Every structure is written in C-alpha cells, then in structure tokens.
Amino acid sequence: MAETPRRYRWLIHVDLDQFQVSVERLRSPELVGVPVIVGGNGDPTEARKVVTCASYEARDVGVRAGMPLRAAYRKMPDAVYLPLDVPAYDVASADVMNALRQFGHPVEVWGWDEAYMGVQAVGGMRSHDNADAQAVASDASADSYDRVTIGTLAERIRAVVFESTGLRCSIGVSDNKQRAKMATGFAKKPDPESAALAPFRIERVFELDEQNWLPLMGDRPCRDLWSVGPKTAAKLTARGVDTVHQLIATPREDLIETFGPHQGNWLYVLCRGGGDSTITPEPWLARSHSKSRTYPVDMTDLDEMLSAARELTAELVDQVLAERREVFRVAVTVRTTTFCTRTKSRKLPAPTIRYDDIVPVIDGLLGDFEIDRPVRLLGVRCDLVTPEDE
DNA sequence: TCTGGGGTCCTAGGACCC
C-alpha cells in the first residue's frame, strides 16, 4: 500500500521565515516592524513557559526560541507578546503546503514551517513496474533541471508561496535533504564568503553542492551538521575532532567503534555532504501521540498526580479517537523538580481505543514510580498501531 | 530566568523459547 520512497536529483528545502510571527502579522498588520514574541499564553511574566517564535527584531537582542518567556521579557519588556494559536498555524501551514504541491513535484511535509520538494526522479525506474512508470509520467519532475533552472524554480516557489499565502520563505537546494537544509541556513544568513561561492545569486535562495561544500563547511564545527547534536559534538571534541574537515579525516572504522555501525556510517557520509535523497509524499502516519504538561505548581500528592494523568489521558484518547487509530502501548513520564525525567511504558494486552482500557494501565505505571521529589511535569504517550503492524 | 511540548529513531539488556 505504501509507495516506496523515490530518490531525486534535486532536493529543495522550503523553510518559512519566523513562521508563527508572520502568521500573526497577517491578521494584525500593525505588528509589522515591531518586535513580536509568540509563546505560552502570551503573558511574559508567567513562569515555566518558553518562546516558540521570536521576530527578527527580537532575535537581534538575543531572544531565541526555547528561551523562558520571563528571560525574553527581561531582554525586551516592550515587545508584543502573543499566545500560541495552534489552529491558525495549522491552517496557514496547510495553505503553504498546498501552494507547494501545485508545482506538481512531490512534497514531503516536515512540521508546520518546513517541507522538502523532490525534483527530477533518479534511479529505481523499472520498466516492468507499471505503477512506478506511471508515477513518473504524471510527475512534473520528469523534466530535467540544471543549476540555473533549479534556481529559477526556487525563485518561483518563493513568489508563489508569498502570492498565495502572504508568507515569506527561504530555500535551500542540494542533492539530498540534509545538505539542502544546511543550504537554507546560508539562504537566511548571507555573508560575503558564501555569496562569493553561490552558484546563483537569488534572494534568500542558496545551493550547496560538491563545489562549495568544503570551502563553506570544512572549517565549521561538526555541530553545524544537521543531526549532530550537543552530545555527539562533545564526544567528537573529546577525541580531538572539532571541525568538519577533521571529521572527514577520521577513518570510518574509528567512527563505527565510537558511535556504533549506524551512527558511525551516518557521520562518515554526512560530513562529506551526503545524506538522504528520497521523498515520501504520502501524508505522515504518526507512530505515537503524547500529551505532557509542566504544572505551574509542583505536585507531591499521588492522588493529585493520578487525576492530572487521567486528564491528560482523556485529551489524548479524544485525539486518537478522532483520528480513528488504535493504541498498542502506553507510557507515562514523570519529571521532578531536580529535572530528573523517567518514563515507564507497558504494552496493552490488545490494541484498543477505549479510555476505560487505558486508564488502569496509566494508573499502574504512575504508581510504579518511586517518587521522592515534587513533580513538575507529567506526560502520557500512546503508541499507535500502523498498517505495517497489520 | 531555572530549563515547553510534540515527535522520531536507535541501542542495550533481560526474559523467554528453541
């Protein structure tokens, strides 16, 4: 039933600029040009809430996504603070994705504000595979693009997205998703060095390829590679590997020894500019859903925690029910004031979507914790049956 | 100013079975 993902010569990464802020400005044009910070309930004095999106004016003074709202407020007391409006972002995001799909190339959605477009399918074309051949024939990506025309396409994508939604985006182009995503970074922050090595000069569009990869990335820290996080970067640094150049100079066997076969090989490919070139256009089927909450006041009473967990469970069951999915495993997460975070999970005797089947298991899991400190966060997760599981 | 919420994927170890 699920199509096999297809590989593409060109991967175009579309990344909306300051997404939530831009959506707010569409309906409140007076916010254009003034610093805007979206997060929590829009009350910047509220504890335990963080910035979801800061406008560029706010970023200029150091406000970042993920920063506590109160910290942002100290830096920028006169910014406009707005609450999250999830339904509005859902609608705006869907509009953007529809605009992208009008180009006739397959689109893979990555969250609210990002998507990849695959252009010019390569390989995997087997003449005896009728369905495959048809997919290509009806796909505009059967066209051939070069470095110049792909830039023009990217420019048109930006224009069409803006005309149909009023939202600005930046675009990275490469031959795989990871490198295209990194190219978007250069599109958003042009500098003389990258401009000199740009294959074309188009506003907020950049291409990374085998020509400019090393000159632009070689001296950068490994952390700048997509999927290299703080832990992996620290592990590399501990072994004397700080830059992409140094990572390239590290033998594959050494990487496998340190990081295991999977991540070791992945790092070997990634630092050379390699990555994943496939696009899966079908809508994503979630493997799990979860609800978690950090409470304004810590909890110490088990009964209080039980009723809080049941509340989360009820919300979650509603969501899973609305999507007509089934749950095969549930999990409970507890985070204490010391930020110690633990999860316990249990497979259900049989897949279900009944609240009454799930709640006793949630209660049991929560009861299994040895809670010795006040609890700041509770979370409930449902793992969902997917068609592959039958 | 103490550190949100929603996800995915991988690995490791124990239990159990053949």
Next chain:
DNA sequence: TCTGGGGTCCTAGGACCC
C-alpha cells in the same frame, strides 16, 4: 542434567529535531 547459541519480544533510556 548441563551448556551454548540464536532469535524475538519487551522495557528503559539516549539523542536529536522542530
């Protein structure tokens, strides 16, 4: 009865991303 090895299921936890 003892021993070894392989496969699979289950849970815990780590790491990363937006």
